[in-house]
Amino acid sequence: MRMRSVLIFDGDCGFCTTSVGVVQRLVRPRCEAVAWQHADLASLGVTAERARYEALWVTSNGRVYGGAQAVAKILLSAGGLWSVAGAILALPPVRWVAHGVYRLVADHRGRLPGGTAVCAVPGEKSHRA
Template identity: 80%
Template sequence: MRMRPVLIFDGDCGFCTTSVDVVQRLVRPRCEVVAWQHADLESLRVTEERARHEAPWVTPTGRAYGGARAVAKVLLSAGGVWSVLGAVLTLPPVRWAAHGVYRLVADNRGRLPGGTAACAVPGAQARRA
């Protein structure tokens, strides 16, 4: 059994990699951070489809949270003022707004600074059409 949570991100996406680097440096979450391309997704009980769609946070017991909920978990794990922000992200209506913002960013990460064509979320174009 793992002792620490795991944050899974898209290692092929420049925007995602830069975001994770900034979070690790400034927020300092108490977790392992691994690109889904190098993760044992089966043992983490996360599908590749989910890992491509959102950044899952997997607890040591195997429960997975994705998207804005994963961001809240990252912040909560860091403690201090970050955990206050993480707690706020779990409250409605902030939680609902955070989900919308997360999806907007995730679906358009290829257009954001550091993003490349490799960052495009499969199916995001179809959802926008």
């Protein structure tokens, strides 16, 4: 069992890498952040297909959360006011809206600041944790 949660992100995507850096500096989540391209995905219980599709939060006991739920977990782990924001983000109907916003951003991340063609998300298949 791992001691810390793990944030898995797309290390080839400039937008994703920049976003994780900002989150680490400002929010300071209690986790290890690792690009999926350098992670032992099998030991984390996730597939490369899912890791390409969305950011993932893997708890120390192996539970996997993706997309907006992963963002909520990041905020919750930081404590303080960030955890209040994370708790709100995890509640329906906010969670449903957050999922839509997350998909909108993720599906168009190649067009956002720092994004490139490499950032394009393959397929439109939905993955829910």
